[in-house]
Amino acid sequence: MKLVSWNVNGLRACINKGFQGFFSLLDADVFSIQETKLQQGQIELDLPGYHQYWNYAEKKGYSGTAVFTRVEPLSVRYGLGIEEHDHEGRVITLEFEQFYLVNVYTPNSKRELTRLDYRMQWEDDLRAYLMELDRTKPVVYCGDLNVAHQEIDLKNAKSNVGNSGFTNEEREKMTLLLESGFADSFRLLYPERTGAYSWWSYMFNARANNAGWRIDYFIVSDRLAPAVAESTIFPEVTGSDHCPVGLTLNLEQIP
Incomplete structure (x- = not known):
């Protein structure tokens, strides 16, 4: 099963930069996007064969997520x-x-x-939510997580210490999550790879010089680790200041 996640930084703008071509090329079974910057009714996407699920921010032109999936889910919930x-x-x-995705x-x-204070509360509440789901069945947690976890995850680590996305507090929350029964799928397969940014x-x-950050992830429950066949970054895909990331799961290996 192939999963893709992409912060499109405004879906309408991304569509004008080739979103649907990239969507077809990546050929995911489940395609998650972030930062749609849409309200309900502002767009109609023709994605034959996919079920579409949208969560909109109350504030116009802000935030927002969506998931497009060939496999109809058993249930869907929005928010925490x-x-x-x-x-x-x-x-x-x-x-x-x-x-769960x-x-x-x-x-x-x-x-x-x-x-930052709000972000810390968010991290604690989200971790509790993921752990609660994990008690029922394994979790695949994806998206723009707005943190580079380790120095290896950004080009200019020393000069960015303490900046948003690379504070000790944010990094420690990611460490705490990973110590709570979850794994960074990319680092599972490529623990020392450098220059891998999203x-x-x-x-x-910055993009031409590959002076980037890896802040887009597929995090999986520890017991899903044997099912992780590939974890991919697609820097060649343009259309946003982020590129897509991917996860391939061998469903037969899920306990």
Whole structure:
């Protein structure tokens, strides 16, 4: 089973930059997107063979997530069920026969870290949510998680220490999640690979110079690790300041 996740940084803009061509090329069974920046009724996507699920932010032109899946889920839920967190369209959970898929657009701590305290609460509540799901069946947690976990996950680590997405606090929350029964699928397969990034600033020719950050992930329950056949980054796919990331699961290996 092939899964793809992509922060499209505005779906309408991304469509004008070739989204549907990339969508067809990647040929995923489940395709999750973040930062759609849409309200209900603003777009109609023709994706034959796919079920579509959308979660919109109340604020116009902001945040938002969607999942397109060939396999009809057993159930779908939107948000975390926590009032504080459920106004920005950041979470969609699909239940499949063998696992849960949780598509997330993690809040950015912002410049000057004005939203770091909220981000810390978000991380704790999301981790509790994922752990609760994991008690029922394994979890695949994907999306733009807005953190580079290790120094290996960004080009210029030393100069970015303490900046949004590379604070000790954000990195420690990722460590805590991984210590709670989850694994970073990319690092499972490629623990020491460098230069593997999924986001580049639009400034300073960052993408051309591959001066990027790896902040888009597929995180899996530990017991799904034997089923991880491939974890991929697609830097050649343009259309956004992020590129898609992928996960291939061997369903026969899921306990």
